[in-house]
Amino acid sequence: MDLLSKIKENKAVIGVVGLGYVGLPLLMEFVEQGFKTIGFDIDGRKVIKLNAGQSYIKHISEDRVRKVRDSKIFEATTDFKRISEVDCILICVPTPLTKHREPDISYIVNTGKALLQGLRKNQLVVLESSTYPGTTEDELKPILEESGLKGDVDFWVAFSPEREDPNNPKFNTRTIPKVVGANTQYARDLVQALYEKVIVQTVPVSSSQAAEATKLLENIFRSVNIALVNEMKMILDRMGIDVWEVINAASTKPFGYMPFYPGPGLGGHCIPIDPFYLTWKAREYEMNTKFIELAGEINTGMPFWVVNKVIDALNLHKKSINGSKILLLGAAYKKDIDDPRESPSFKLIEIMEEKGAHVDYNDPYVPELPDMRMYDIKKKSVELTAENISAYDCVLISTDHSVYDLDFIVEHAKLVVDTRNATKEVLKNRNKIVKA
Ligand SMILES: NC(=O)c1ccc[n+]([C@@H]2O[C@H](COP(=O)([O-])OP(=O)(O)OC[C@H]3O[C@@H](n4cnc5c(N)ncnc54)[C@H](O)[C@@H]3O)[C@@H](O)[C@H]2O)c1
Secondary structure, three states: OOHHHHHHOOOOOEEEEOOOOOHHHHHHHHHHOOOOEEEEOOOHHHHHHHHOOOOOOOOOOHHHHHHHHHOOOEEEEOOHHHHHHOOEEEEOOOOOEOOOOOEOOHHHHHHHHHHOOOOOOOOEEEEOOOOOOOHHHHHHHHHHHOOOOOEOOOEEEEEOOOOOOOOOOOOOHHHOOEEEEOOOHHHHHHHHHHHHOOOOOEEEEOOHHHHHHHHHHHHHHHHHHHHHHHHHHHHHHHHOOOHHHHHHHHOOOOOOOOOOOOOOOOOOOOOOOHHHHHHHHHHHOOOOOHHHHHHHHHHHHHHHHHHHHHHHHHHHOOOOOOOOEEEEEOOOOOOOOOOOOOOHHHHHHHHHHHOOOEEEEEOOOOOEOOOOOOOOOOOEOOOOOHHHHHOOOEEEEOOOOOOOOHHHHHHHOOOEEEOOOOOOOOOOOHHHEEEO
16 A cells, blocks of 8 residues: 555554654654554653653643553654654654754754664655754755665655644644645655644645745744844833833734733743754855844843843842842743743853852752753752742742742742743732832
8 A cells, every 4th residue: 555545544654753842742643543653762761651651741641641552552662673664754853052053953863864774665754853944855865865765756755843832721733733845746745644634734835945944934933023022121121111011002902913922031942942043054045144143132131131130129128149049930941831941040040140149949840950951050949938938038030830829929038020920910019029
């Protein structure tokens, strides 16, 4: 049976490579639609957990993982020879930046090489990792061709960007339309047929490059708009105008405006990183990405601006930051998730400690700060008791997890610096709150 018919008749076996925030939910969708699915990862601990029916991501329930495991059509493995058993290979590995803010596609390259252990004729390989235009065609395909097989003849490649928004109550993997792009009609038919099985709507584009660029446009749009609103925050703050009030008022315009919210800086695996994939690629074409650079400059400056607000706030209490005890709330990059990647909280801790502050943190979902790409801060989350809170000179809200009892926190804190407007509904002790 040819691959297209296999997909259409739910007989294709799916392989998901990289079982993290993107790969795991995607894999589960295929299992839940009845596709035999194998998950591949180099991290043996994840493989053991999944085969034991355990979740390692906060917003993916143990119950759901257990059902997937009990389905008998799912298995996780570290053995890449088993790639030969699958018909469609979906690659969801990380795409970070190097120390010099250049694309690090080594995970994609290593995955391509690992696939050679089992690559065979009539397979579809779809890259899902966010990356610069040309990665699928010019980087991944040639590695796969080292097998001796010919791309778009013996096997097919495509790109389909991931739009996962962890813990978004309105959208999940299944309900977010998915862009699919490939450079031959047959590969486009394959990738479209595949995702139509599990996603409400697929959006075909004419090439893998167009699909890669689509993802970058989406994230650059966010980065630029967040930078704009962060700049507005700094200007309006100087004028004594509350940016949150202004955003809420502007949001009532039913057309031509879309709210973005300021914060302590950009976080997460995508928005602070992906734009620089385009910046790097644009250099090859002798082009500068001015909007991206400017947005990056403003957004990376935000933690410094926030720390200056902490310094000013302490000053009003006749305290210097040097020697002050500061409790930072939230290590995850956004509310209600357990993912600390690129979280501005790390930068905030670093700057304040450089200035002589003693900084502790609390995050109910990040009990211990992990080793990060740029940071190795050894700290454990402290408990949010009245006694603990009152022992600090300042509480800095970096991430506004919903579980935080803000009335309680403000009541017991000496001073609260709030970067998220988290305390908007706190009525008592407002004189202790400084927005930043
Ligand atoms: N997390 C998000 O919300 C999100 C949203 C949209 C796009 N993305 C993009 O999706 C991609 C994956 O991101 P993520 O958040 O799922 O990352 P992640 O770190 O959560 O997961 C990646 C997984 O890949 C595994 N891995 C690394 N190298 C491997 C290899 N050679 N072979 C097999 N497995 C390997 C890791 O062990 C890990 O389990 C990135 O390109 C990211 O930019 C992420």
